[in-house]
Amino acid sequence: MTNPNEAKAARTKLCHYTTQAVYYGDDDLVGDLLGQVSFVDVFMKQTFGMVPTAAQRRIVEAVLVTLMEHGMTPSAIATRMIYASSPENLQAGVAAGLLAVASRFVGTMEPAAELLGRIVDAGNQGPTEAQRIAQDFRTRREAVPGFGHHLHRPDDPRAIALLKLAREVGTHGPHCAALEQLAAEIDAAAGRHITINATGAIAAILGDIGIPAALMRGFAVLSRAAGLIAHIAEEQREPSGRFIWDLVDGAMTPEYLAD
Template sequence: MDEFWTIQQAAAALQVHERTIRRWIGDGRLKAVRVARTIRLPRGAVEALAAATNGHEQADHSVGCPGEGNGAMSEEKKDAVVQAGLQDVVAGESSICFIDGERGRLVYRGYDAVELAEHSTFEEVAYLLWYGRLPGRVEFEAFLDSFTGSMELPVETVMILRMFPKAATPMEVLRTAVSSMGHWDPDSGCTRLDACLRKAIRLTERIPLVITAHQRLRHGKEPVHPIPGKSIAYNFLYTLQGTEPDPDWVRAFDVALTLHADHEWNASTFTARVVASTMADMYSGVTAAIGALKGPLHGGANEEVIKMLQQIGGPERAEGWVKDALARKVKIPGFGHRVYRTDDPRAPVLKRYAEMLTRKSGDTRLFETACAVEQVTRDNTRVYPNVDFYSGLCYHAMGIEAELFTPIFAMSRTVGWTAHILEQWTKNRIIRPRAQYTGLTDIRYVPLDERGT
């Protein structure tokens, strides 16, 4: 007896159309393997599904059946396996970032990201991601000098920021402002590598200033000019709050920026690479990436964590809240990850800084609640806190409004986005995947007057 069946055999056994079998493979209901370049399904799994459905799940007539004007699909399309959300699909090669999901490691250009966060700086990591190596002292000093020339926003950008309605969210403003800044970039229209690197530097330096200038304007305050020679972390806090930032805040913020600098081919980075593959300019790629990050399934989780902790109200209420959420199958913000099968290596680092910052502020209740939520969740599930669970607590302890958490994500990830855009251009081929068609074909056109009402 054959151990594996073809799609055609499985469809016959289950009394469904072959396209339904492919859909079930795509959504994980049936596991498929490749045997001699063809798709095969374990016979036992097919028979088990047949017994479970007991013939009640019939052919999906919404996609049509043979003999009903569908037309034939090519053999290439028949063998396609759809991976919903491109789960575990390797879509290309990159030397920028590596995630070991089983061991819980994050690597930037060969260096452990946690080690970089603890011992390096965000600016040095930016150099590493863009140039592929760490700089020497003279190189790094010259690199830092290049940031100084980009530290002021174009006058036109500030004028645009003043025009936004109060209802505009910080992410909406950031998306539009970044798109407009391309018009006033001195290297606009130039595609040489040195020009594109200068664009990456300007974007990395100016996006924080867009965020802080708009936040001050919407609260009736004038933008604050950054201080040349200071770090991006320092100037973000300074231009946001208008006062000399606490050194511990600056250090913690720099660590958070470093840990968010890149994360392989996530949704926003993949978006940036797709746009770059069309040979669109760098500002288009970053604008598109911001648009992807704006979606709640990608960005915004750390903001939801703060809301959740405030709703719980204290560590003594954490156990009841978590168990109730689990019973109702409600997703707990800040937990779980598509790639990591163990602890997100960034979370413990940010947890330490969150503890330090909240103790320094004198208000540890949210942090204690977070620790209680983490413990109860660990005791009752196999999911772990991700980078979002403690990052928001760090920002909250610095007095940063929750609505800025996702824009902060964008300002740090700009380094990664631009590095991936540059890498995409080095060996470019337009990214153009295929889709498994599930609709009808060869339907005869009926004139409008003959279709009735």
């Protein structure tokens, strides 16, 4: 008889190996994957248990390309500064930058997706739920995740392109529709047009291919890691770490302390 208090044995289905082979799930790494399957396909199967269709693959690729580079944002600056301090550890710089993929920068598709999920789950009451969300954020004077941008106004060209792609490949579904409902209610509550930003569009298009909200930020982590490696490559060619340090130090240190 099984003891109900006995801890369940831990195990993984992601990988196992023998003296002759390495397996990703049931796939032989050498015999089934190497040189035959794309990185995106392996990532999607390992993470979500799905082999993406051609349409889903285009959506994922578009998301990864969109999130890879945002210029000199906190994540890129952190990466460059840590690399300048520890050039023997490329991974330390990347890790520092990835810590900034969170609820304010880059990773906002997660809370945006949670809001869209509420609208989708409301079914016929979706428009009412969208109105409730918009009014709630307006009352609290808080920005709605997935909306607003300091530069891209009145619209974010990335969001427009991503939503257009979803329509073109046939994945535009209830989460994209929920985004449109929410956008209309946010505009009405604000009395003006508020930009749907890239992460808002990403939340919608990933939701429509079956990606759960709790794992969407993983796409930002995966993509931004590649972008941060590019920042380190540029830092190796044209170091900027000392410039950033001096710029901040000069702007923030009182003159009597700087002397």
